[in-house]
Amino acid sequence: MTATSKPRLLSLDVFRGATVAAMILVNNPGDWGHIYAPLEHSAWNGCTPTDLIFPFFLFIVGVSIVYAMESKAEVKANHSKMLWGAFRRMLILIVISLVTQLLFHPGFAHLRFPGVLQRIGLVYFISTLIYLKTTQKTRDVLLGALLVGYYLIMAYVPVPDTGKASLDPETNMGAWVDRMVFSTNHLWSESKTWDPEGLLGTLPAIATCLLGVRVGSWLKQKNNHDAVKVSWLFAYGIIAIVTGLIWDLFFPINKALWTSSYVLYSGGWAMVALALCFWLIDVQGHKKPAMFFVPLGVNAITAYVLSNYIPHYITNKKYFGGGNLYQLIFEPYIQPYVASALSGLLLVFIIWALMRILYKRNIVIKV
Template identity: 45%
Template sequence: MKPVKDRLQSLDVFRGLTIASMIIVNTPGDGDHVFGPLKHSEWNGCTPTDLVFPCFIFMMGISIVFALQSKKADPAKHREIIIKALKRMTLLILIGCGIQLVYHFNFSTLRFPGVLPRLGFVYFLSTAIYLYISQKGWKYILGGILLGYYAVVCLVPLQGSYAVTPTHNIVAVIDRFFLSQRHLAKFAYTDPCGILSTLPAVCSAMIGLYAGTILKETGISAKSKFASLSVSGILLIIAGVLFSLLFPLNKPLWSSSYVLFAGGICMTAFAICYLLIDINNIKMPYWIFSVLGVNAIASYVLSEVLPKPLSLIGVATGHGKISGIAIINDLVFAKIVNPEWASLITAMVFTLIVWLPTYVLYKKRVIIKI
């Protein structure tokens, strides 16, 4: 299978791997039986699952560079680019809200934060930074946000206490002040996609901007680019680990140490992907993941919406009625392997279900953009 148009193959593959991972962790066959690495950390810490979202944001930063580098030098085009970025942000927010309304059509309790709204805000702000701030200025913005965020979250006492807990932190307080509990996540006191924590998420995209500039740099070999990406990734990981001594790795807060650590993991993993696919051209069926990566947003939206119609399919059992993908889990795989493996295999089957329509788009070389 040939790649779609002239695209960086490793980016599409890495994005596809990320989307596949996101679908698997978001759609287990049985939420009560999931392997530890496929769960989010409840608070401090970082599991492989906690790396999925920052990887997606990291790749967004790379994509911004690839899409806008040739236009950045022409100030006359900046206004048009910003307007398009604003429209894309708005559309992502609306799609994110629309997905929620598919399941709970109630505007009074609609959760405003979410994966797609965060992607929208981060995309817009990162585009503006890329256009209007020099590369030398990026480090000051990134450092200022990460240090400032650490100071606000950890060094400003809240109700007389410096403790930062799931139910006692400035991030949750700000969200409740501006949005109220009705429009926040119901599954956690601290919304993992809240207002204040979106700022350090922009830094995750800025790490992607840096990676993108390395990849687009002329006059150096691909292997030199791989070396730069790898060394930068390792240094970020070390910086994240050291920073975690002050501000622990924490996905719900999108802590400063988490930005650096996750960004380093993303960059190092992508560098390996770049080495294997674009440099060494190792022959493997990478296109299987490119199918999801080329139409990443469409793949994600489909994975979020598809469980709704599947839930309308129900089967009565001796323990009550089961519906959706739980039918596959309970009546097929749970009878063959242990519950955790059954849950994982079911999630992989669901990922294949999402993959099939995106494969049709891929084969027809159709890319859905917003």
Template identity: 50%
Template sequence: MTPSKRLLSLDAFRGLTVAAMILVNNPGSWARIYPPLKHAEWHGCTPTDLVFPFFLFIVGVAIVYALETKKIDISNHNQLLIKAAKRGAILFGLGLFLALFPKFNFETVRIMGVLQRIGIVYFICAAIFIKTTPRTQFICMTGILILYWILMTLVPVPGFGAPNLEKETNLAAWVDRLVLTENHTWKSAKTWDPEGVLSTLPAVATGLFGMLIGSILKGKEKPAAEKTTWLFSFGIIAWILGMFWGLFFPINKSLWTSSYVLYCGGLASMMLALFYWIIDVQGHNRWCRIFVAYGVNAITVFFLSAIISKVMGMIKVNANGEEVSSRTWLYDTFFTSWLPSDIASLAWALAFVLFFLLLLWPMYKKNLIIKV
């Protein structure tokens, strides 16, 4: 997902997003999460619920920068599709590896997950981009959002009757149990998966939204100020439509509802417009280099953060005669020993994010980018 000509604002936005992903995925204690870093219980949207759709939106924008010039020659299409399939499979495989590590129990492994969804969305969106125009992409996005709305609100749920949006009895949960079975869903629920099968469909629409915004941003016919205005305008319209649709089809991350796609996509478009205007147009880019360091190696740092967190849980140390994980010992020794519980949990998460800067900054300075 590396653009052929790097857009600094996109790298910075991606870096901020992946840093936020690591932050919310690594609290000091899951029992004491800093309140703003919590997901909505079900319906609704917190700042934390914006992180994943922002990343998928960025995936869509990056596809335009990576493939637009390459797809002009139709003879390249098959090769581009093969490369997109390989990249999507690698992302899916990395996610599956994280789910398996360290026990590698294939009988209960969670099949879907964050990287798996990124891989699927990337491949489908890349394939659509290679073979279609922005107009067709808009039709595809709109069609997906309407189709998902119809499926979730009008199709009866086998075994439960009337369509509904409750956690365990909605159509998406039923599909997860049918396709994945309860052995391979999210371990915290077992009966449904927040990155499940059916809800991946509207997640593709989030990527398509990013592609449409990327096409505006990449276009050469409009001056920078006009591009920024278009991004803000489309963002505001989508955000308002999302809130309005949410009155009938509630904004919900776990279900990835159509209203959620528009609501988050609108906010992401406005955020990218702000970054683009400040960083690329006005040239105020010194402040964003830390985020860029995360952004150019986003998948690498996300993968490593998950691995290191698990390894820290595996390594045991002796603390006051009791064997605890190295993670617990570090957290208790340097954070909970002098900070209130919620603040300690936040401080650990921030420290964990900043730890990776020690690795990423030298890589950024040497222009070392690990492509996935």
């Protein structure tokens, strides 16, 4: 736990905070049977606004790597310490995820090994290693290689179980790798045969983070005016979106597989969103309307972890009359879809209030 000291890019904190708020909202509806379509994930191929949240976060991780490490990275003697710090953070995120599961579902027999925090940790550590040990030109080449290489693996390499390449949920190469490495006892509980945060999908997820690194390096340049940076960031974002849509024609946009087309499509929208935030907040100075999201952005991981705990006391605990808070406050009085969404918003505000207390005391909890 540390006090904030270095100046931060306010638009990045706002973008991160809005992403965390959206993540909390879509993960905690009052009633899973009544969810507005934009607040649901795609059944398989395709992309809803909800499907953009996780890649936005990994993109932001990439931008943050540059802002946090650029000055220290210039001295190679610092690299070992920085890599150890990144490795330690990765381990802590993995442990937090596993401990959270064990608290709510005791026992190791069906403990899920892949997960959101696990992917964030792995991507963060590997991207930090790449950032510290390569030039931007090398990172650009590696980004392209990850996207093309993953496409070739998924679309053309025969899966041992079936003898042919597949992009279906249970028969794709990523699902096979996860079953071989983790066994079916330790995969996503809804399927037991594949996992949306699987091991092979970490490769294109790294590409998403490297897009963020590229954008962070671009924004940190001092030889371009902010207006020029915003214009090019918008342009690159639109190009990435269009390229992703073209690639979608033969390698479908798919969050669960984290396809290469999905990396470009979601990364393009992340560039557009960050460009808009940067222009409005850091360039034009419209800060007050966006300040709501800053407490969530400054303590993003803390907010996310709490969003796994607090709902337990809202949805699982029985209160007056034998109902949970959703059943007591929302369900009897409001149309089901509205009630379900309002319940999720209530949780966002509860966690925001807790993060605001930390923010007002200038506290950042770091893992």
